[in-house]
Amino acid sequence: MSIYCKHVISQGETLQEIAHYELGDMSKWTDIRDINDLEYPYIVETPEEKLKNINHLLCVGDFIYLPKTQKVQNEEDLEDFSIDDYDKKEIYDLVVGRDIYIRPDLDCLLDDSAGIIVADNHKDIKLTNGVYNVFQSIILRIMTKQGSLYLHPNYGSTFTDFIGKPINNTNKILMENELERTITTDRRVRSANVTSNSLHGDTLIFDIEVKLEHENVLLSFYISVMNNGYVQIGLYND
Structure with a gap:
């Protein structure tokens, strides 16, 4: 177990500058790099x-961790921890962002009433972050008609234009392509793949896998669309 102190990275700082001002030796920037497992x-x-x-x-x-030196004066800034045990999930949740939680009305028409802002236990607006925030963003992109959002003409999807049209192989391929295109417009998404589609009566179901910009994060969800415009969207790995 090693002892480290925390430093908040400021605009324009480099490892060399941090080593110089915090450790008193610019050459120790490589120690900081190694402790934090950083790459160029x-x-x-x-x-x-x-x-x-x-x-x-x-x-x-972000916090960057520095080796303890004589320059450290505030012992409250010191932490005992193992770098190997560092909680990467918390980092990822922070990086992908936080947003207002919108409860989707999953048995709904694809229109402006398809989401509801809700309150948390403290009567504040509920927020969401991490993987679910990305999933929520994907839902909203699919459910928003492309060109309908003021000042964002490219946001959204033409997926809903196919609802009510004949379910044939051509339209299914076009719908799959539009789903994959829409999902990958989110910069947090590495790839999107419609793995299957199946028809059950008048309901068409798409199974989708989305790989996020993280080696261990994979979203699996489905979208089912009825001819009358009603949809259901849900996570398989919720």
């Missing part, structure tokens, strides 16, 4: 850039 370019400006190599990059506002 080590520190980036935005969470979006960090997603490109989330396990080995830090961004402005």
Whole structure:
């Protein structure tokens, strides 16, 4: 078990500058790199850039861990921990962002009433983060008609245009392509794949797998669409 102190990364800081001002020796920047398991370019400006190599990059506002030195004066800033036990899930939840939780009305028409803002136990607006935040974003992208959002003409999907049309092989392929295209417009998504589609009476069901910008994160969910416009969306790995 090693002793480390925390430092919050400021705009424009480099490992060399942190080593110079916090450790008194610029050459110790490699120690900081190794302790935090960083890879070039080590520190980036935005969470979006960090997603490109989330396990080995830090961004402005993140904590970086430094070896204890004589310069450390505030013992409250010291922590006993093992780098191997560092909670990467908490980091990922922070990086992918936080948003207002919108409870989808899953037995609903694809229209403006398809989501409801709810309160938490403290009567505040409920928030969501992490993987579910990405899933919520995917739902909203699919359910929003492309071009309907003011000042964002490319946001949304044409998927709903197919509802009510004949369910034939051509339309199913077009729907699959539009689902995959829409989902991958979210920069937190690495890839999207409609793994199957099946017809049950007047209901068409798509099974979808989405790989996020993290080596261990895979979303599996389904979308079922009825000819009357009603849909159901749900996570398989909820």
